[in-house]
Amino acid sequence: MADDPRRGRPDRALDRRILALAVPALGALVAEPLFVLVDSAVVGRLGTAPLAGLALASTVLLTVVGLCVFLAYATTAAVARRLGAGDVRGALTLGVDGMWLAAGLGTVLAVALVLTAPWVVTALGARGDVTGQAVAYLRWSAPGLPGMLLVLAATGALRGLQDTRTPLWTAAGGAVVNAVLNVALVLGAGLGIAGSGLGTALTQLAMGAVLTVVVVRGAVSAGASVAPALGGVVAGARAGAPLLLRTLSLRAAILLTAVVATGLGPAALAGHQVVAAVWGLTAFALDALAIAAQALVGRSLGADDVTATRAVLHRTLQWGTGTGVVLGVAVAASAWALPAAFTDDPAVRSAATAGLLVAALFMPVAGWVFVLDGVLIGAGDGRYLAAAGMVTLVAYAPAAWAVAVWAPDATAGATTGGTTGLAWLWVAFAGVFMAARAVATGLRARGSRWMVTGA
Template sequence: MDGKKLAAISRLGQVPSTVDRQILGLAVPALGALVAEPLFVLVDSAVVGRLGTTELAGLSLASTLLVTVVGLCVFLAYATTAVVARRTGAGDRSGALQVGVDGLWLAAGLGVVLAAVALVVAPWAVGALGATGDVAGQATTYLRASAPGLPGMLVVLAATGALRGLQDTRTPLVVAGVGAAVNAVLNVVLVYGLHLGIAGSGAGTAATQLAMGVALTVVVVRGARAAGASLRPAPGGILAGVRTGTPLLLRTLSLRAAILLTVWVATSLGPVALAGHQVVNAIWGFAAFALDALAIAAQALIGHALGAGDTGLVRALLRRTLAWGVGAGAVLGVVLGGLGWWLSAAFTTDPDVRHAITVSLVVAAVLMPMAGWVFVLDGVLIGAGDGRFLAAAGMVTLVAYVPVALAVRAWAPEGWAGLAWLWAAFAGVFMLARAVTTGLRARRDTWMVTGA
């Protein structure tokens, strides 16, 4: 939109339908890219699963470790999006792309280090999860075969963050979609055609991720050259990326800790609750993609508006993106709550587990609008570069959740009722704590730091 339209929005405190289209224009492709990534694990599971139970169990352990490592490095995307969007809004496209280039160097360097560490500590890491014998051997084989792809995985995060900051979510969608298709073909060829077993699956995924990293790097480099940005790593820029990313890493650690605590409590509630939790958590995760896509749109738009120095537009965008988040959460809640019994049938035939899934999905569904509020506010504050607050708030909300989770473990009954209480604690208390902390922050103006 041009300057006159932005000024009009600021004066009126409203966002017209053109910005609604802009929100969807960013969120829908972002959603596609987010959904494409889990397909890598699904494809690997389908291919390796036909090799045998031992191989599939090994894949489960190894992929859990990889997903955790990559998930902790998501700050590479979030921090880059915020800074690139801010500089773009300030009219400094060259500086914005320089940040993108520095992010690529940081991601590549970190990826090489993590790959080397993974190759060395793979047996120990697998053993720490309790694996022994053939399962441990298969997990170690997959982890070592896929480790060389870590630089590609992290470069994809950084490049995607840079492109989101430039309000381009379509390119990451195309690369993710093509990558998922190539990964499927490559896995089949290496595992069954060349008979490489589980190592072939890991190698295929690593090669695909490296290719995706190269493809997105080419896009960012072309943009940097066109804008006159340097392609050399700037030590100051890389250190700035580390400083910006560290608080977001701490925020992510607090979220992971809450998720692990929830799994630990579910385990104590018996096999029915644990099995039901696995399904409910998976469905919640896929629903979260839609809300996360709106958060990504909020990151890019808020960062751009702050860079332009337009606080009126920031407030208007805040209200509008929150409306989208709560509305999307309400729609998802109706779908999940209404289809819970039928959704459970796709995962299990055990009537007790199905009952546990259905009841817990209703609990989660009722609280989904609040989750939409939380996800969008997270995106807004990340887009504003308010990482330090988010890190502190993450620890506060974790501290608030721990005694509630422990109370569920101590007093909730086993089976479906215990699982329902656990999801009331996680989707209710934990998300409410996040909603309150981020909501109070958003009401003030201290996070609205303008300019590049």
């Protein structure tokens, strides 16, 4: 239902629906950045080289997992449409097919990452002690990839069914287990950065198993098959391909940012890890609203309700921008205190503070971008998002290149060089890249071609 102009205030029922989905989704989404934050806080006590190695390795791991986020996004949209059309059995069948795809893909990627870890970190510019630390983390965390991807697919199915509470409780339990395992294995057992990777892998496998049981039970109750169906798995892969390309452009930008940070020196790279971890936490928090938009848009389009779709678009954009403002203020206010939780190195602290202040400035833009992404994903507009992603990557690359070429040399001043360079790098990423995405998605949302109705 749209806003009622006679009342002069937003439709409270729509707000309640948005928050009922977004608040639990927030808890589930925050789990992955919390894993990285906990890993960073624990590993940071081992020294600058381990923290820098974790910065590079976690970027690679999150890139691999992030490229597979289509397992959640495509499944959410498809399941929500079927639910809106009244086909619960068909909705759960789509969810199970997505989970089979996730299990197979996760196994292949785990093996590949173990075998190629040294080449990957070297190609990204790792040098000296940082190389060994990054390789150790990647190899010990890789076995958790099947669990990570199962979490994505199962969570997507549950979101499409308008259930964001089950992923919340699973993620909350996983965050606690991960923190305990990291402290026990890294500091208690003395395994170093390898213990951090192992703890994360064990946690992700356990989370994947829990969510698999939940979805399978629901499918059996609805009379849906839980056996692997080649046609359904292939259809899921085909539907997710455009979103894979869209995500590839985003992850390429993140990798490019990490490569430039590596070239700025160990202090800047370690500081970038702190800023990236905080940005990831806030970005996933904003994405909770995007998930609500995905589920609500998919269901309303499946029910042939264009008016409700427009209402969701407008209201979630208001929520996203406002939340971005609040988060930006919070990050800016804590920019001097947060780095101290990760490192005692003054050069790293200085660089991280500068990066956090820049990131905070652009968070309202990020709120707008994330919500529009969610709306278009929920509508199944993956092809446009794929094309727009490549265009925005092309717009960002020159800005990142300029930082790499003209940023002050960190060797010229241990604190000044890394601090200034990292600040300009985040102007390029959080400013230029996010602005390009805001324009691309905003132009699409103004029209109506993305509002295709029906199951």
